[in-house]
Amino acid sequence: MTTRAHTVAFQGIEPRPVEVQCALSPGLPGFFIVGLPDKAVSEARERVRAAMSALGLALPSKRITINLSPADLPKEGSHFDLPIALALMAALSIIPPEAAEGTLALGELSLDGTLVPVLGALPAALAAAESGRTLLCPDACGPEAAWVGGTTVLAAGSLLGVMRHFTGAARLTPAQPGEVVAAPNVPDLSEVKGQERAKRALEVAAAGRHHLLLVGSPGSGKSMLAKRLPGILPPLDAAEALETSMIHSLAGLIDAGGISRLRPFREPHHTASKAAMVGGGRLARPGEMSLAHNGVLFLDELPEFNRDVLESLRQPVETGSVVVARANAHLRYPCRFLLIAAANPCKCGHMFEPAQACGRAPLCGEDYMARLSEPLLDRFDIRLDVPPVSFSDLDAPTESERSEVVAARVAEARARQAARFDGIEGIRVNADAEGSLLEEIARPDAEGRALLQDAAERFGLTARGYHRVLKVARTIADLDGSDEIARPHLAEALSYRVSVREKVA
Numbered sequence: 001m002t003t004r005a006h007t008v009a010f011q012g013i014e015p016r017p018v019e020v021q022c023a024l025s026p027g028l029p030g031f032f033i034v035g036l037p038d039k040a041v042s043e044a045r046e047r048v049r050a051a052m053s054a055l056g057l058a059l060p061s062k063r064i065t066i067n068l069s070p071a072d073l074p075k076e077g078s079h080f081d082l083p084i085a086l087a088l089m090a091a092l093s094i095i096p097p098e099a100a101e102g103t104l105a106l107g108e109l110s111l112d113g114t115l116v117p118v119l120g121a122l123p124a125a126l127a128a129a130e131s132g133r134t135l136l137c138p139d140a141c142g143p144e145a146a147w148v149g150g151t152t153v154l155a156a157g158s159l160l161g162v163m164r165h166f167t168g169a170a171r172l173t174p175a176q177p178g179e180v181v182a183a184p185n186v187p188d189l190s191e192v193k194g195q196e197r198a199k200r201a202l203e204v205a206a207a208g209r210h211h212l213l214l215v216g217s218p219g220s221g222k223s224m225l226a227k228r229l230p231g232i233l234p235p236l237d238a239a240e241a242l243e244t245s246m247i248h249s250l251a252g253l254i255d256a257g258g259i260s261r262l263r264p265f266r267e268p269h270h271t272a273s274k275a276a277m278v279g280g281g282r283l284a285r286p287g288e289m290s291l292a293h294n295g296v297l298f299l300d301e302l303p304e305f306n307r308d309v310l311e312s313l314r315q316p317v318e319t320g321s322v323v324v325a326r327a328n329a330h331l332r333y334p335c336r337f338l339l340i341a342a343a344n345p346c347k348c349g350h351m352f353e354p355a356q357a358c359g360r361a362p363l364c365g366e367d368y369m370a371r372l373s374e375p376l377l378d379r380f381d382i383r384l385d386v387p388p389v390s391f392s393d394l395d396a397p398t399e400s401e402r403s404e405v406v407a408a409r410v411a412e413a414r415a416r417q418a419a420r421f422d423g424i425e426g427i428r429v430n431a432d433a434e435g436s437l438l439e440e441i442a443r444p445d446a447e448g449r450a451l452l453q454d455a456a457e458r459f460g461l462t463a464r465g466y467h468r469v470l471k472v473a474r475t476i477a478d479l480d481g482s483d484e485i486a487r488p489h490l491a492e493a494l495s496y497r498v499s500v501r502e503k504v505a
Contacts, residue, residue, distance in 0.1 A: 003097045005103065006104045012331035022088050023064075026062060029060075029063065031064045041075045045066075052088070077119070081107060082115065085162075104134070107136070107137055109159060115156055121144045125151060130150075155172070178258045180260070190403070193400070195221050203410060207414060208381075210338075210381035211339040214384055223300055244263075247286050253291070263295035264294065266295070266297050267300060272305070279324040279331075289313070310376055347368050417430055461497065469497055
């Protein structure tokens with residue numbers, strides 16, 4: 001007789017169903033796990049043996065074979081312990097076989113039978129809901145998995161609790177979703193003195209999810225502006241929160257099962273490796289780009305990043321997904337983020353200040369910005385100079401708009417875009433529009449078309465640059481509450497496209 005339990009193997013954020021089959025047969029006693037297991041899965045036999053022994057359950061003097069089907073799918077991680085134990089207990093008639101068959105389980109066993117939390121409870125719960133099974137997981141994973149809502153989630157503290165549940169001795173209570181994580185205190189935009197043009201650019205970037213590059217002297221407020229961006233972005237809707245949380249679940253970033261509606265804000269250091277940015281490692285975990293999905297990726301000191309790391313951004317910025325290709329893995333992670341970057345104009349940072357500039361200016365600026373390839377720069381919708389703040393601005397009383405006021409305008413613009421793209425798969429904001437759809441929603445009037453033609457010839461706009469100007473102009477019109485793109489909207493959008501290298505030169 002072969003008994004079965006069920007679990008999942010993770011390929012990116014996609015949970016692939018795995019059937020755990022257990023067969024007891026005559027022959028030399030032994031415990032074997034087959035089906036392309038990695039080292040952690042192979043070691044499960046010792047953890048399962050010790051956990052069952054701690055419960056007073058002895059393994060029979062038979063050949064025990066565990067098959068993880070499909071056999072050609074790599075199995076990685078310690079979460080296979082619990083489903084292997086379920087299939088084995090069903091084979092030993094300790095629990096009813098139909099109970100193990102109707103359960104999707106994941107969890108690591110300690111030697112005393114305690115269940116240890118594992119990564120990926122949220123996507124596993126989605127797989128359980130799709131297959132019509134109950135999810136069984138460790139106590140610490142229950143609140144996280146319960147957010148799916150489409151299936152019953154049973155959270156147990158130990159293998160003994162699992163056994164008592166399935167034998168009817170003491171039923172487990174279904175887990176309840178964890179609390180919504182309270183939004184942290186995000187710095188307010190009104191704290192930034194001066195820099196009104198930069199604040200406007202930040203508002204436009206937030207409204208249409210347009211990538212933004214800020215170039216300015218040290219201390220001009222570039223990082224201050226970027227760190228206030230989450231305060232003007234709309235909160236994640238239910239679908240976005242679940243999608244983002246699935247990635248964070250695989251990365252182990254969800255605490256106590258809490259789900260956050262605040263958009264992610266990731267700011268990797270400029271020494272980050274390509275694997276840290278794109279994803280990878282032994283289990284091909286998501287990188288910073290995917291962890292920023294539906295949120296913000298802030299790269300401070302952009303030219304200081306390794307050239308290979310920067311060039312790895314080019315394709316994901318366009319496609320909204322990244323493929324982690326390794327010898328033993330080929331995984332796709334979503335990474336539709338808002339890219340904010342900050343840079344000094346030169347190595348010393350004072351090229352535009354003669355009293356403080358080094359003796360190599362302006363050549364030092366040209367060399368420094370040459371670290372950024374033109375194809376990468378072309379992917380920034382908005383490229384802005386951030387001049388030093390004058391003493392009069394610093395000394396003036398605070399009269400700038402608060403983040404909540406700007407956030408209200410951004411929310412209205414986002415609502416207009418949501419209505420515009422309702423029913424169109426994969427299109428949420430103006431930055432996502434392409435091809436004929438972009439031409440339809442961003443057709444300028446006659447004056448605007450003439451201005452755009454003159455600017456394209458004068459500044460040598462690429463095709464990508466031309467289309468990004470239209471996207472930004474569409475967002476500016478949305479902020480203005482206008483259905484049509486007028487000349488002022490295009491003029492403002494064009495003012496954000498002047499090449500950084502032209503400014504440096």
